[in-house]
Amino acid sequence: MTLLLLAGTSEARRIAWGLADRGRRVVASLAGATRRPEPLPVPTRVGGFGGEAGFRAYLAAENISAVLDATHPFAAQITARTARVCGALGLPYAQVLRPPWVPGAGDRWTMIDAPDEAAAHIPRDAVVFLATGRQTLPAFANLEGRRVLARVVDPPDQPFPFAGGEFVIARPPFKFDAEVALFKALGVTHLVAKNAGGAGGRAKLAAARALGCPVVMLNRPQMPDAVRVETVAEAVAWVEAL
Structure with a gap:
């Protein structure tokens, strides 16, 4: 076989x-x-x-x-x-x-079904940490005008697909303390994530909870x-x- x-x-x-x-x-x-x-x-x-x-x-x-x-x-x-x-x-x-992940005490999650729904839940002056992967970026183009920080594993070979976006290059695993420090250093106010589930991605959600950041969570x-x-x-x- x-x-x-x-x-x-x-x-x-x-x-x-x-x-x-x-x-x-x-x-x-x-x-x-x-x-x-x-x-x-x-x-x-x-x-x-x-x-x-x-x-x-x-x-x-x-x-x-x-x-x-x-x-x-x-x-x-x-x-x-x-x-x-x-x-x-x-x-x-x-x-x-x-x-899938489920919200717990202290979490401030808004669930959405499509990327283009995210902008309705994020103010124009927000600093958005976009943890949904490089291939999804064009789908979040209506976040343009906000400061959008997209985490990617590999250095990009093309510019950010819309104005106001920046790449954050990092390779997992990501730990809670490091995520908290990163969010503070970047001034993150909102997190956008896919509901991927698993232990590997929970640190960013725990960091958002600890800092009181709202999370816009994309349903599977x-x-x-x-x-x-x-x-x-x-x-x-x-x-x-x-």
């Missing part, structure tokens, strides 16, 4: 190590959004498949027996396509989807009806049961 692991998350990394330790035959796939991704202990391909036809051709050419989707919770197009193709081909498919996109697991252990067990 050859498993295709759609990777790019911390869960995918841990799943790859767990399956490698068990001697499972796994090929990981990374979208290529990060220039220097942490290496995985299994053969890894980088880049897209060339649309649905290319994805089908890859599955056939590599004799893929099952697909485990451990992409980001907001990789909706990839997930929908993968579930659809695997269903049509009769390939076992499961999605690893960690639970709708996911396909498919087998779903929440943890690394459940994902490895699903593969072992195939």
Whole structure:
């Protein structure tokens, strides 16, 4: 059996190590959004498949027996396509989807369904920390006129897509004390984030709570009806049961 692991998350990394330790035959796939991704202990391909036809051709050419989707919770197009193709081909498919964050005592969250809704909840004189990723920036163009600080992993090769924006280059992990210090130094008044869930991104939310900063939280996109697991252990067990 050859498993295709759609990777790019911390869960995918841990799943790859767990399956490698068990001697499972796994090929990981990374979208290529990060220039220097942490290496995985299994053969890894980088880049897209060339649309649905290319994805089908890859599955056939590599004799893929099952697909485990451990992409980001907001990789909706990839997930929908993968579930659809695997269903049509009769390939076992499961999605690893960690639970979303929920607000707690002291949090000041406003939930939105689309990026263009954010501006209605952020005053014009705000300093906005935009923690939604480089690829989403054009969708937040109506924040123009505010000071917008977008955190990215790699140095940008293009200018900010709208006026008033600046890049903050940093590589995770991000710790609570460092996030608080960063927000203070930059004068951040509002945080915009995706509800990605997981432990890795909680520090910025805790920092916002500690500083009393409002958070505009983007709800997750709708996911396909498919087998779903929440943890690394459940994902490895699903593969072992195939």
